[in-house]
Amino acid sequence: MKLAMIGLGKMGGNMTRRLLKHGIEVVGFDFNEDTVNQISLTNGMIPATSVEDAVAKLSGEPQKIVWLMLPSGEITENQIKDLVPLLNKGDIIVDGGNSNYKHSQRRGAWLAEQGIHFIDCGTSGGIWGLENGYCLMYGGAKEAADIIAPIAKALTHEDRGWAHVGPVGSGHFTKMIHNGIEYGMMQAFAEGLDLLKGKEEFGLDLAQITELWRHGSVVRSWLLDLTAEALAHDQELATIVPYVADSGEGRWTVVEAVDQGVAAPVLTVALQARFRSQDSKGYSYKLLSLMRNAFGGHAVKTK
Incomplete structure (x- = not known):
């Protein structure tokens, strides 16, 4: 063939x-x-x-x-x-x-x-x-x-x-929704890890915790695997600019939710968080950028 x-x-x-x-x-x-x-x-x-x-x-x-x-x-x-x-x-x-x-x-x-x-x-x-x-x-x-x-x-x-x-059309529609879900999952991991990092009195090791979650936890996933591997090399992410691009499909997913009149608050907020990242210095945005690079090879802005 x-x-x-x-x-x-x-x-x-x-x-x-x-x-x-x-x-x-x-x-x-x-x-x-x-x-x-x-x-x-x-x-x-x-x-x-x-x-x-x-x-x-x-x-x-x-x-x-x-x-x-x-x-x-x-x-x-x-x-x-x-x-x-x-x-x-x-x-x-x-x-x-x-x-x-x-x-x-x-x-x-x-x-x-x-x-x-x-x-x-x-x-x-x-x-x-x-x-x-x-x-x-x-x-x-x-x-x-x-x-x-x-x-x-x-x-x-x-x-x-x-x-x-x-x-025809159903393949790209399915992938569009897939990417919308991906936005939400990534945002949840990024925000949760940002909270862990912010609890300085505990001195939490994010590499240890993400590796721990990979085994038996209900949040284990390929995204977690990639995040744990990345954090094992660098937890501070000092060289990564907290800027997260969106490829378009997240936007289309939110528009589809509006067209159908279906509530999709997680996907919508995840998309808007990426928009907001251009004006923020948050750790969670660095993590989102890191995840996109890990699974898709998408460019990471560095200092």
């Missing part, structure tokens, strides 16, 4: 490496030629010099599959439009980035008119997915979803970590 991967950044590059490791042929393209050359030489990816070249190297496949790992918004929008003349009816475009689900619904409807399948795939797992496997939640027609199932299994695990969750 062969596919084209367009976008070889942190996530796309690691996904490509995992696919190659599990026997899926990948034609890869990125505007960073060094990245293309590196993955080709070290992992056996078929290099492409352009998107057109990548698609052309899928000739002979019964259905061309083009997987996009690009920033949401105009870049993804334009790339999908540019792909249409290069594809045939029945071919498949997968958007594995963090697009707004409403945009995915619109794109899917338009591509269906062109006879091209569209899969919107929410991708979780961050920089650790290469070794541990990703979590894929994708939407689209069953016919197309069945075709990409072997790819999903290679990126995750044979029997878990992947699911066709519904029609």
Whole structure:
């Protein structure tokens, strides 16, 4: 089986490496030629010099599959439009980035008119997915979803970590809510640890406590694992600026809660706390920034 991967950044590059490791042929393209050359030489990816070249190297496949790992918004929008003349009816475009689900619904409807399948795939797992496997939640027609199932299994695990969750739009919607929940979980850990640190009379060791919580505690989780590991190296976080970015999906989740008239106070406050971080010097914001870096490789502002 062969596919084209367009976008070889942190996530796309690691996904490509995992696919190659599990026997899926990948034609890869990125505007960073060094990245293309590196993955080709070290992992056996078929290099492409352009998107057109990548698609052309899928000739002979019964259905061309083009997987996009690009920033949401105009870049993804334009790339999908540019792909249409290069594809045939029945071919498949997968958007594995963090697009707004409403945009995915619109794109899917338009591509269906062109006879091209569209899969919107929410991708979780961050920089650790290469070794541990990703979590894929994708939407689209069953016919197309069945075709990409072997790819999903290679990126995750044979029997878990992947699911066709519904029609076009449902994959990115599910990932959006996932990220909203993530905001709330991270905020709870950050605030709790800030309170522990603030009780100076006890002289609490946060590295010891977070490691303790990892075993048997009801709050144990991968986020806690990452936080405990980070605190074992540095509890003061003196070099980290207490600035926490939001990638967009947290905002979209809160807007969705308003649209549905569903109370989501934890998710809303967690989002607003990130907005407030730009004007604060709190320890909790440093922890939030540290967690984002630990699971996703997101940039940390340092002094």
